[in-house]
Amino acid sequence: MINRTMIDDDFLGLDSSMKAPVVTSAILHIILFIVTAFGIPFIARDHEILSQPISIEIVPIDELTQTNRVATPVKPKEEKKELPPPVQEKPSPPKMAEETPPEIEKPKPPELKEEVKEKPVEQLAPPKPEKKKEEVKPKEKPKPKPDTTKVEKKKEQDFDSLLKNLTPDTEEEQPVESVETAENSAVDSAIAQLSDRLTMSEMDALRHQLQGCWNLGASAGGKYAEELIVAVRVQINKDRTVQNAAVVDMGRYQRDNAFRAAAEAALRALRNPRCTPLAVPPDKYNTWKNTIINFDPSDML
């Protein structure tokens, strides 16, 4: 008698009630194995490494470096007692490019009101040409364009650096590098074509030249003198002489005596024979024909 056993059903010798769970388990294990080996596509997508954006700022090196900048304030310590700054020697007589001379002035005493007062003050108009004309004031500056450039005030008063201090225990303040403005202007002009730029040395040459012509002697020690930052809009002729220089903040020029004096000092720098012609590369006329020069004493005073 044949003993029939159902091998097919009695898989692995398990009884039929165990078959289903084992199969399920096997399938799940296989899935687990595949997942381990190859990963799950949709989860893997989420873990994709995102590329971090790296911001790149194009900053022209000439704005930041100033190789021939006068070593920033080796501040006067106590031992530096002798009097003010050395007087610079006279400049070699320059050949002058006459900048738009005003009308010829002859000192024919102008009409002064002939009142006799004890301590009278009469305003004298500038001497006029022989011919009597209407008040011709020696006006050379054109009306500046409306004040768009805001001269930003930088750090708080670094006021004392030029001033003598005998205090024995004063801690030396670290000179603050003036990178801020450089950065700002760098960003401002970043759109300009690189080839039109003045190179580092060209920019330094101009800066260096103007530093020698800008005399702050009269305003050092004045009240809030370090805040008198003057922006001058300059139009320059092809021969590198100044065609026109106008203070940007004409409103403040009109109402603030101290600012007016500082502005005149800045304009004098541009008219100084030592700064005529300006030290700019002749072949880049388009770059420098319109220039804004910021005379900023806050690092010095």
Added chain:
Amino acid sequence: MKRILPVLLFVLALIPVAAHAELRVDVTRGTIEPMPIAISPFSGSGADANLALEMPKVISNNLAGSGLFKPVNPAAFVQDAASIQRDGVRFAEWRATNTQALVTGTVTSLPDGKARVEFRLWDVFGQKQLIGMAYTTTQQNWRRIAHIISDEIYKNLTGEDGYFDSRIVYVSETGPATKRVKRLAIMDQDGANHKYLTDGGSLVLTPRFSPTRQQVAYMSYEGRAPRVYLYDLASGRRQILGDFPGMTFAPRFSPDGNKVVMSLAQNGNTDVYVLDLGSRTKKRLTENPGIDTAPSYSPDGARIAFESDRGGSQQIYTMNADGSNVQRITFDKGRYGNPVWSPRSDLIAFTRQYQGQFYIGVIRPDGSGERLITNAYHVEGPSWSPNGRVLTYFKESPGSGSARTARVYTIDITGYNERKLGTPQDGSDPAWSPLNAN
């Protein structure tokens, strides 16, 4: 058309905006040197020739004394007065000598004996006149006119008011230390027109100018106790200020000239009082067992700086004009005293004693930015020029007898340009006047 428009706008948006190329240059350093200024001899003939020659010298001396200007040597002048009169200013030639500003002028006698003085200030580089003024005055007044002209030039080129048309009152000292004769004396800020106000019969100290009238308050040992007196410069009359029971000293006027703050020492305690000059009413401002003295008003009259040892050592404090809201502003070692508020309100000058030396210093009213600008064996009594730019004080040398000297000095608040004033004898306790009234 409606379809084209968006396309057109899209294309336009793609066109890059043309760069507005305006070169920007930051000039952050300059030179600090006195401005070269040429003060040409004034033109004037006959009787006027002398004034025409002397006035530019006074102006030149004033401007050079400020340390901010360097008068050009007349030998380097490219034009004389006659040439300027005839041809006008030849700017190009002046510019070649690095002259930045030029002063020209004329003096003319008028039929009534007065003199008419004109001056013009030229910007040589800018080739323009900065200012032109004419003054008519009696001949004897010529020095004042020269000072007024100096102030105009100073104001125009620095942007700050000048201080040349002002005077300094001080205590003139003669004789040995044991029998010192001290007299009140007054002179122009350049040392000219010196004269004595008191005869030396009694000791005088701490003169102070009224900011508004030609009056000087000072302390004198006339009578039994030292008292504060008021001297009227026009009439020469003097009177005791206030009817106080004890010793009064260290007077100082309020900015409007109507009040005087001073110290009163009574029963071993010293406090600050204010006296109304009109009503003669007095009010006590400090009430403290310590010594409170040397009060000085801020220019707006709202605060008073004074010295006090209430905290243990002698330091500087400020308080409201009614005595409230007291704040200490100095904390360093040594003894601080004699605070004097600058007329431009940004600084308080003081004297500091530290390790056997005296210093004159300045500090901001909030107690920051202390800076010591001069020191010596004995320097004391700082007083501000009317524009708050220069300090006058006295400096005493050690020694006895003739070796000991006391002199009046001025110094720029930058700490440079210290100058000795020419007083006939020793001098101490200088006090600068406000600008002379016109």
